[in-house]
Amino acid sequence: xxxxxxxxxxxxxxxxxxxxxxxxxxxxxxxxxxxxxxxxxxxxxxxxxxxxxxxxxxxxxxxxxxxxxxxxxxxxxxxxxxxxxxxxxxxxxxxxxxxxxxxxxxxxxxxxxxxxxxxxxxxxxxxxxxxxxxxxxxxxxxxxxxxxxxxxxxxxxxxxxxxxxxxxxxxxxxxxxxxxxxxxxxxxxxxxxxxxxxxxxxxxxxxxxxxxxxxxxxxxxxxxxxxxxxxxxxxxxxxxxxxxxxxxxxxxxxxxxxxxxxxxxxxxxxxxxxxxxxxxxxxxxxxxxxxxxxxxxxxxxxxxxxxxxxx
Amino acid sequence: xxxxxxxxxxxxxxxxxxxxxxxxxxxxxxxxxxxxxxxxxxxxxxxxxxxxxxxxxxxxxxxxxxxxxxxxxxxxxxxxxxxxxxxxxxxxxxxxxxxxxxxxxxxxxxxxxxxxxxxxxxxxxxxxxxxxxxxxxxxxxxxxxxxxxxxxxxxxxxxxxxxxxxxxxxxxxxxxxxxxxxxxxxxxxxxxxxxxxxxxxxxxxxxxxxxxxxxxxxxxxxxxxxxxxxxxxxxxxxxxxxxxxxxxxxxxxxxxxxxxxxxxxxxxxxxxxxxxxxxxxxxxxxxxxxxxxxxxxxxxxxxxxxxxxxx
Numbered sequence: 001x002x003x004x005x006x007x008x009x010x011x012x013x014x015x016x017x018x019x020x021x022x023x024x025x026x027x028x029x030x031x032x033x034x035x036x037x038x039x040x041x042x043x044x045x046x047x048x049x050x051x052x053x054x055x056x057x058x059x060x061x062x063x064x065x066x067x068x069x070x071x072x073x074x075x076x077x078x079x080x081x082x083x084x085x086x087x088x089x090x091x092x093x094x095x096x097x098x099x100x101x102x103x104x105x106x107x108x109x110x111x112x113x114x115x116x117x118x119x120x121x122x123x124x125x126x127x128x129x130x131x132x133x134x135x136x137x138x139x140x141x142x143x144x145x146x147x148x149x150x151x152x153x154x155x156x157x158x159x160x161x162x163x164x165x166x167x168x169x170x171x172x173x174x175x176x177x178x179x180x181x182x183x184x185x186x187x188x189x190x191x192x193x194x195x196x197x198x199x200x201x202x203x204x205x206x207x208x209x210x211x212x213x214x215x216x217x218x219x220x221x222x223x224x225x226x227x228x229x230x231x232x233x234x235x236x237x238x239x240x241x242x243x244x245x246x247x248x249x250x251x252x253x254x255x256x257x258x259x260x261x262x263x264x265x266x267x268x269x270x271x272x273x274x275x276x277x278x279x280x281x282x283x284x285x286x287x288x289x290x291x292x293x294x295x296x297x298x299x300x301x302x303x304x305x306x307x308x309x310x311x
Numbered sequence: 312x313x314x315x316x317x318x319x320x321x322x323x324x325x326x327x328x329x330x331x332x333x334x335x336x337x338x339x340x341x342x343x344x345x346x347x348x349x350x351x352x353x354x355x356x357x358x359x360x361x362x363x364x365x366x367x368x369x370x371x372x373x374x375x376x377x378x379x380x381x382x383x384x385x386x387x388x389x390x391x392x393x394x395x396x397x398x399x400x401x402x403x404x405x406x407x408x409x410x411x412x413x414x415x416x417x418x419x420x421x422x423x424x425x426x427x428x429x430x431x432x433x434x435x436x437x438x439x440x441x442x443x444x445x446x447x448x449x450x451x452x453x454x455x456x457x458x459x460x461x462x463x464x465x466x467x468x469x470x471x472x473x474x475x476x477x478x479x480x481x482x483x484x485x486x487x488x489x490x491x492x493x494x495x496x497x498x499x500x501x502x503x504x505x506x507x508x509x510x511x512x513x514x515x516x517x518x519x520x521x522x523x524x525x526x527x528x529x530x531x532x533x534x535x536x537x538x539x540x541x542x543x544x545x546x547x548x549x550x551x552x553x554x555x556x557x558x559x560x561x562x563x564x565x566x567x568x569x570x571x572x573x574x575x576x577x578x579x580x581x582x583x584x585x586x587x588x589x590x591x592x593x594x595x596x597x598x599x600x601x602x603x604x605x606x607x608x609x610x611x612x613x614x615x616x617x618x619x620x621x622x
Binding site: 016017018019020023042043045046049050052066068072073075076079080083084097100101104105108109 | 327328329330331334353354356357360361363377379383384386387390391394395408411412415416419420
């Protein structure tokens with residue numbers, strides 16, 4: 001098992017009309033044991049279980065936009081968590097209308113005494129914003145360009161502190177109180193007045209990893225700045241190049257357009273998804289993307305994509 | 312392919328908490344090419360497709376009660392039917408609250424221009440009632456005994472007319488205008504005044520087939536009268552005998568109680584379902600049921616149970 005996971009599990013990959021083979025959009029990102037659910041189409045709770053992820057470990061849910069294939073699974077999940085006796089707050093980042101919608105559902109269902117708090121955080125569809133941050137991770141939202149208000153999300157690990165080389169602590173007799181300063185980049189002055197350069201005392205920290213999720217959107221270069229150089233980019237690719245006009249009309253992207261964005265943003269790896277039901281085999285989309293951006297993959301459901309730690 | 316189908320396809324068999332292996336309650340009954348959807352838990356549309364049933368062929372949906380695991384899939388289905396360009400009316404038989412709930416969802420989702428009509432038919436939870444009838448089938452609802460208002464449904468084929476024996480038409484020179492009377496049981500008088508008994512002119516029609524669905528309910532003998540002698544009975548069996556107290560407390564049934572009802576009602580075959588997540592293998596429930604009623608089966612999802620025509 002990965003001790004320091006940064007893993008994306010694909011729960012659904014279809015566009016609005018689900019097929020017998022594909023579920024609507026949902027993904028779980030596991031960053032160092034913190035689980036983030038991104039979109040929640042119908043059947044998401046079923047898929048989460050199928051992937052042996054604990055429903056109770058999910059504390060943050062991000063909903064890109066209010067088309068049903070991206071959130072119809074939410075009420076079932078909320079209801080199941082109640083049955084499971086959840087007590088922990090559940091944070092939902094979404095359009096402010098989702099709070100009204102969900103609250104109204106809960107009222108009709110007489111589920112007001114949920115046993116846990118639902119905490120809604122309205123998204124900003126005008127400009128990029130930090131929406132969640134803790135010691136390990138920072139999450140930002142940024143506007144996409146779809147028929148209705150829609151946001152993408154970027155997840156960055158926080159920078160790690162450098163590791164002090166243990167042998168040097170003994171060698172220079174470094175007291176504990178000095179360690180914090182050294183980790184922040186200062187040199188160390190020994191009792192005899194020798195200056196030991198910081199670079200001799202610490203090992204460079206492992207690089208923070210990053211993931212960006214671009215849900216439903218037409219080709220939209222403004223997002224390039226927001227997703228710059230991520231290790232892993234998911235970008236919708238509903239259509240192949242033959243349906244370019246339809247893509248434009250419905251505010252969706254082709255596989256080539258997704259790849260163009262990946263290329264402009266200099267990301268390391270591209271995943272494409274949100275496939276139209278017309279593509280039984282998604283290889284055609286993958287191949288088209290690869291003509292523009294070589295490291296492209298058509299997502300497969302129930303597959304986990306891991307980003308390894310690197311120096 | 313069955314030319315005269317009477318087939319039940321099981322889409323889901325779990326109780327409220329879905330497992331990775333089972334979907335919540337939903338079934339499709341195909342009576343002579345008319346498709347009836349019974350309950351509609353989350354993921355139903357996915358399961359319908361998986362079983363190669365056309366979503367557009369479903370014109371009638373029966374919702375037993377308003378616990379989420381029996382109807383959370385409805386809004387997704389309604390939404391997908393819009394995307395598919397449905398024009399035909401869709402009839403929903405359910406608690407009157409479901410109309411309010413669904414209408415409110417549709418309003419929030421700005422889906423008022425569905426392109427087809429949703430027609431809600433409120434159920435009567437006090438007494439049995441005929442809720443749908445055409446030339447081929449008659450559907451009745453009847454109250455069950457659950458924590459909230461809950462109905463079972465009984466589907467009966469209409470009686471068939473007897474078939475006239477062709478050879479006798481020629482033999483006795485029977486005119487077309489006389490055939491209707493003969494089919495209704497009258498004898499025939501020849502031109503020479505001979506009386507030919509009706510029994511010599513017709514073959515007995517094939518027997519109408521029947522199915523009853525008993526969704527969530529505790530052991531409740533009042534339903535026996537309503538489901539008498541059906542060819543196929545589905546009765547929930549959430550628990551095994553070891554959990555009899557829990558069954559009573561939660562207004563559910565044990566497998567033995569389901570079998571007792573089947574036995575009292577003299578049905579031909581019993582299917583049990585709505586299994587608690589604690590039973591990985593449902594054989595234990597099937598075996599318990601068989602100690603009381605031999606022809607009992609724990610349902611399997613994506614399996615179709617057919618009732619053959621008989622004389």
